[in-house]
Amino acid sequence: MIAFCGGRPNKEGKFNEAQERALISVTIHEVGHNWFPMIISSDERKWTWQDEGINSFYQYYSENDYAARYTGTKYGEQFKEGKYDTNRNLAKGIVPYMRQKDQVPIMIHSDLIHTGFGPNGYTKPAAGLWILREQVLGPKAFDEGFKEYSQKWAFKHPSPYDFFRTMEDGSGEDLAWFWRGWMYSTYANDQAIAEVKSQKAADLVGDEKRGKNYWRVTIENKGGMLMPVVLEVTYDDGSKERMKLPVDIWRYNELKFEKGFFSDKNVSKVVLDPDEVLSDVDTKNNTWDASKLEQPKPQEAPGTSGN
Incomplete structure (x- = not known):
């Protein structure tokens, strides 16, 4: 049995729009864990980002796909008007965290993240992967790399280094500069x-x-x-x-x-x-x-x- 713990409804048993959307989000996110880290079985206790960050990245696309399909709903109307996607600009949304001086790199053992665990493990890696797909490699090359990673490491235990190398092999690009800046440092893009x-x-x-x-x-x-x-x-x-x-x-x-x-x-x-x-x-x-x-x-x- 799988249980999803979303927000509580009000006394009348109804959700407001924010609660309803949060329930959709958490359902999509938790279903995604069937793949990351259950099938592509990374070490989530040591490297939180490798399942939570990747899962949050795909959650972004799944939510927008959900909204686009249900054109008769308010989410479909928001998507059509360009509002649904705008509310989840991953690259823009991570900026407040990246302005902070008290950060640690993504590539640090999870139990050593002393502050900002959520941004470090979830939203910053998701934003980085979105930039890599949409602004650096392009969807075709990125998807080729990620497809190879998912197939090659299914039912195995990939490390972050396996992810980096497989993405480079599949996309045909040397991405050392990206991993170094986004994953190993706390530098900012300014x-x-x-x-x-x-x-x-x-x-x-x-x-x-x-x-x-x-x-x-x-x-x-x-x-x-x-x-x-x-x-x-x-x-x-x-x-x-x-x-x-x-x-x-x-x-x-x-x-x-x-x-x-x-x-x-x-x-x-x-x-x-x-x-x-x-x-x-x-x-x-x-x-x-x-x-x-x-x-x-x-x-x-x-x-x-x-x-």
Whole structure:
């Protein structure tokens, strides 16, 4: 027999919306434990994240799938309006925890987690896997890696290192940088726009000109964690352009990177991580806005000061 302990109903035997959704969530989560860690039998006492974090990750997708299927329910309407998924932005939701100074790495024995056991064992690993799937590898490569992990280690006892290696083998990518930053450290992702400059394309060496101006955006890595870069550029005519830069840009300098591009238009605004999908802990330094820059005061001609 399996029992799920959700919230208690009120005196009339009814649930409010929050309690109802919590009951759905806990049911999905606990059913997921049939696979993690019961079939893929990791050591949950030593490495909580390897079953609770992975299970929470798949719970996120299962809940959204549940809402999408039941279009006649309020959850289906919330999903259709984009509200259901927004309420569970895993990458954004973990930011308050990652801002804290008193943390321990995910890759520490569970009985040594002295504070933040829930975020450390459940939500941070789930958020990291979501970023890995949606922003780094892409669903196809991630799913290939996870499929191989699930099949290879069914009815066995995989360690975290088995998970890391199998994900790399299945996806075909070297993910050492990701495991090191997200799992082994307490670094945060804090990307910042340090400077935006332009120069006339005609001043550059070379015959081929792909625009009137050449723009340079200097991006700083202030948090220590390496992540891809998503850059949204708004031009003076209101049009926008998205640029997604892979994590490889930090290969030669982990602290600073300069992105250059040509354009016939003038840049009015640049935003890093515009959808908040990379767990950036300080979004205040993510925006460069030309309209908010202090303009130089015009200088008076000599002899016109009135003195």
